[in-house]
Amino acid sequence: MVDTVFFDLDGTLVDHRSAVWEAIGHIVQAAPNATAPPDELATLWWTLEARHMGEYLAGRCSFAEHHRRRLRSFLPMLGEPVPEDPGLLDSWIAERYITPLEESWRCYPDVQPCLENLKRLPRGPRLAVLTNGDPEQQRAKLARFGLLEYFDAVLTPTELGAAKPVAYATACRWMGTDPAQAVNVGDMLESDVKAAAVAGLTGIWLDRGIDFVTGGPSPIADEAVLRIERLTDLPVHLSPASD
Incomplete structure (x- = not known):
């Protein structure tokens, strides 16, 4: 039974997968200083998500820190500076990624x-x-x-x-x-x-x-x-x- x-x-x-691709797609399409084509950047973001999510699940970092680590690797490819202040990284994630991600949930x-x-x-x-x-x-x-x-x-x-x-x-x-x-x-x-x-x-x-x-x-x-x-x-x- x-x-x-x-x-x-x-x-x-x-x-979740479609929501990630939709949210990050808007970001990479609107990046004038990007160092790679939008499709490559979107693939990189997905790869970084898997890598740093694994670190969170293994207990090596907090959920917020796994986002920061992902962003520190991603921002140079986007052609943007990497803030030293973790709070600025958190704000970027919240405003530019999490909000459109949640809007894309289906x-x-x-x-x-x-x-x-x-x-x-x-x-x-x-x-x-x-x-x-x-x-x-x-x-x-x-x-x-x-x-x-x-x-x-x-x-x-x-x-x-x-x-x-x-x-x-x-x-x-x-x-x-x-x-x-x-x-x-x-x-x-x-x-x-x-x-x-x-x-x-x-x-x-x-x-x-x-x-x-x-x-x-x-x-x-x-x-x-x-x-x-x-x-x-x-x-x-x-x-x-x-x-």
């Missing part, structure tokens, strides 16, 4: 129908978001689209003291469930599905047809992987265990 369903957030509930159209259907299941599972993102920013995304009410918990490294994949076991303890009775749904085949399975959960791969990291085609999964193309297909996989 499935007791708890964990959902990844970025790439699963909210289209919720996937299959999310709310899926959550509504799960609510209607007899003895339906508890729902939680399990994300490696910053808790304030991630809750803001969910609140923007009226999704917070569906979840019993929003779990991040701040609450759990660890990021995925270590966080799977901790998240199950937080929710008071056995990993064997938990499902994790996400768009990342390795970190959302295979890593969840190693921790004893059932991983379900939401294949949205794009690799979140590279932007290329989805990876190839073996036949043993539970795969769905739309979140609205999820209740069908759960309802037999809830009867």
